Amino acid sequence: MVAKEWKFDFGIGEAEIGYTKITSASAYDSALGYGFTDISRVTARDRKDPDALKRDLCIPADTSFRVDVPNGNYVVTIVMGDWIVPACTTLKAYPGRLLMHHRRVSAGQFVRETVGVYVRDGRLELAFSGPAPRVNALEISAAPQAINLYLAGDSTVTDQPEEGFPYAGWGQMLPRLLKHDVIVANYAESGRSSKSFIAEGRLDAILRETKANDYLFIQFGHNDQKPDEERYTDPSGSYRSYLRQYVEGARSKGAHPVLITSVHRRFYEANGQLRDTHGPYLEAVRQLASELEVPLIDLAETSRRLFEEMGEEATKSVFMWGATGEFANFPGGIEDNTHFQEQGAMRIAELVVSGIRSTAIWPLAMYLRS
Template identity: 65%
Template sequence: MTASSWKFDFGVGEAAAGYIKATPASRYHPSVGCGFTGEPDIAARDRGEPDALRRDLIIPADAEFRVDVPDGSYQLSLLIGDWILPSHTTVKAAPGRLLISGLRTSPGQFVRETVSVRAKGGCIRLQFSGQAPRINALEINAAPHALALFLAGDSTVTDQPEDGYPYAGWGQMLAAFLKHDVIIANEAMSGRSSKSFIGEGRLDAIWEAIKPNDFLFIQFGHNDQKPDEERFTDPATTYKEHLLRYIDGARERGAHPVLITSVHRRYFAEDGTLQDTHGAYLTAVRELAAETGTPLIDLAARTKSLLEELGPDNSKQLFMWGARGEFANFPGGIEDNTHFQEQGAIRIARLVVEEIRALDLWPLAMYIR
């Protein structure tokens, strides 16, 4: 194991050459720098086959495995399977970033999935779940030169915190739709406008990290409407002026800016059509894209079609609409027409990926799964 590469063999058998053995008893401690966090209920099996990595496995039901690494971009290779039983495994990178969704293997089948993550806070935390989860091996390799897709936006885009589950931003789900060649750098933050994002230094942080040929996706508008001085922008003037700073800054650094219109809120008129709560802000983004020759993902148009297709009742399944006792973190129930629950965020992320393909954003379009 080196400073840029980590290799783990999960199970109870002897470790494969060059790998660190991770057993159910391997608990995380700062002095060790890796291991399962908390007190998870983890089982292990040794199937007795000759292959060192495939012969044994761990069944990580709702378990989290942490590895301390320097902040940066990484590619992860996970070996998943079982000699005698089918498996069903979902993998997320905390907080809630979907990497592998419901991967199924048949008895005797082993799949090596390669995904990418961006480590922040000095660690990578992988969360395992599924109907019958398995993990045989994990390799982590630094990928400082990989193509990065930076996201600047608000709560509908951001990585929502774990204690808010099933709250989720569409940026949280994006990695599951793109190959490991792309690192998702989700810098979006709840409550921010195009103005306050800059004022807090968040855009400067992107400029420090972005490389030539990286992408910057820009979606603001929800909070630019707010009346406070820190966030408000006028759609005819200051909104465009602030967005232009994102576009120009990306191009000055050899990166590719992409404008995105705000996702619609879930408010329906009596005739079943969706009400537009963003108005001139959507027009401003479309005009700015045309004026500057910037690619535009018209997510407002796409979400309008989607929500009207689903209708007032079925569209609730995309948003944070939960009955009393339905969501563990919101036991009293919740009715939120702005923010997505995880399945909704997945649907919106899929729309974004469809637009990447339709616009032929090269080379990003080449890396769609």
């Protein structure tokens, strides 16, 4: 029988009853199905407190803890703290989905944080980083009834690979802004248009899993403009027809579709206003949302306002602009006016959440973190 709950007690002392002990020497073992991916970056401490889950801890410095689990939704509860020094932990789920960012805990204090994680490839891998990361305990439970928020889109939305850091799609940053009742399932893929995403079977893959009361967020347009046959769509015709398939597919499952206009690229006119590089594709989404009575998050409009307010120079901190030697994975520097670095993707994810609130998408708005 496949387990549906896992409990781990991290550190040096005796394990709490019902928990599996994890020490700094607990390297991932496929036979066990759990462990740290790099124990050379893990240390352990015992603070001698009577509480088994608080007395000892592990310090995972830029490494991951992996647990092999069946695909699906999971609720993860993490206990973090240290009796003698402050802790500050960032937590991501493979591949780079942000769950917590610089969660600070004062010395002598402990917190229990609960997050939702979607697993597609049989492994729940939690990456720890931050100035002073700590983990005292982990509890993992299957959550098949959780609401899924599926994302269909392109490279501005997708989970960018670790080797491309700090590249990030806004979909990667979205889990941090949602309560664990809603779990993000990011199916967006770089280079796809509304047409090619369907042709490759990616929409079908989403709909095979989708259940009643889930959500499907749909953002395309960047690659629908491309001239090749595989991706190009006409904004007044085929683009609308393909988007309609996403809406109808979600509704056929009892799920809630949400249309999103494409986030703007970083191109400015001489007067400081943002140049619209998407043209009629944006209006096509707005018109279709009205026609089909689908909630619309106008990310084009909100990103335009943000980028014009920030200005041409400051928006380099949103997009993938890096000087020589600034980013380890791009030692020669990079200038990209379409894709985001992690801090920028966080800002765009916040715009999406603002759109959920302003559009009053219910009950999804109820599950936003304050």
